[in-house]
Amino acid sequence: DQQVKQNSPSLSVQEGRISILNCDYTNSMFDYFLWYKKYPAEGPTFLISISSIKDKNEDGRFTVFLNKSAKHLSLHIVPSQPGDSAVYFCAARATGANSKLTFGKGITLSVRP
Amino acid sequence: DVKVTQSSRYLVKRTGEKVFLECVQDMDHENMFWYRQDPGLGLRLIYFSYDVKMKEKGDIPEGYSVSREKKERFSLILESASTNQTSMYLCASSLEGAGTEAFFGQGTRLTVV
Numbered sequence: 444d445q446q447v448k449q450n451s452p453s454l455s456v457q458e459g460r461i462s463i464l465n466c467d468y469t470n471s472m473f474d475y476f477l478w479y480k481k482y483p484a485e486g487p488t489f490l491i492s493i494s495s496i497k498d499k500n501e502d503g504r505f506t507v508f509l510n511k512s513a514k515h516l517s518l519h520i521v522p523s524q525p526g527d528s529a530v531y532f533c534a535a536r537a538t539g540a541n542s543k544l545t546f547g548k549g550i551t552l553s554v555r556p
Numbered sequence: 557d558v559k560v561t562q563s564s565r566y567l568v569k570r571t572g573e574k575v576f577l578e579c580v581q582d583m584d585h586e587n588m589f590w591y592r593q594d595p596g597l598g599l600r601l602i603y604f605s606y607d608v609k610m611k612e613k614g615d616i617p618e619g620y621s622v623s624r625e626k627k628e629r630f631s632l633i634l635e636s637a638s639t640n641q642t643s644m645y646l647c648a649s650s651l652e653g654a655g656t657e658a659f660f661g662q663g664t665r666l667t668v669v
Binding site for chain 2: 449452477479484485486487488489492532534542543544545546547548549
């Protein structure tokens with residue numbers, strides 16, 4: 444049973460436009476959410492996170508929104524750049540889970556010049 | 557900066573071999589993890605450890621074991637490698653507690669022939 448779902452496997456956007464990557468979860472015990480970015484043949488790198496007590500967190504071009512009632516979060520990248528082309532993973536952690544992260548399947552973002 | 561180092565970037569092993577994947581972190585993190593990444597399946601947790609000599613099974617532990625004799629080192633062992641264990645293996649570490657992200661190594665691409 445997949446607890447973190449990234450239902451769209453890929454997204455293509457024009458350089459300079461907004462990229463919106465979506466993530467849904469089913470476990471109501473999740474209280475911390477993270478986004479990771481991964482290039483081919485490299486390990487994932489941490490991008491941005493949000494606690495369940497917030498509904499928005501912003502870091503430069505990246506903003507994560509959390510809608511707890513809908514069990515939905517999204518990552519907005521504005522403006523999108525070609526270097527943002529990568530696989531993006533949504534991850535979540537439950538309270539008291541020894542910091543174990545549960546990941547989604549990932550979304551491949553392509554930013555066209 | 558946190559550094560998580562995996563001993564090999566690429567490995568080719570034969571079916572039935574015993575395989576050791578080594579991971580070392582330099583930031584005194586309590587938690588260490590082993591994930592595998594496969595196309596269309598995202599990152600799946602194999603095993604994790606929250607202290608020396610402590611380990612817990614993740615979502616897909618079958619065919620694997622782990623060892624954590626020192627805080628900085630976490631080893632993944634494939635007891636008898638099979639072709640369905642061909643994958644990208646990712647080690648990560650994190651501090652214990654809320655609001656902490658996991659840091660990943662560069663990954664080991666294992667091919668079992």
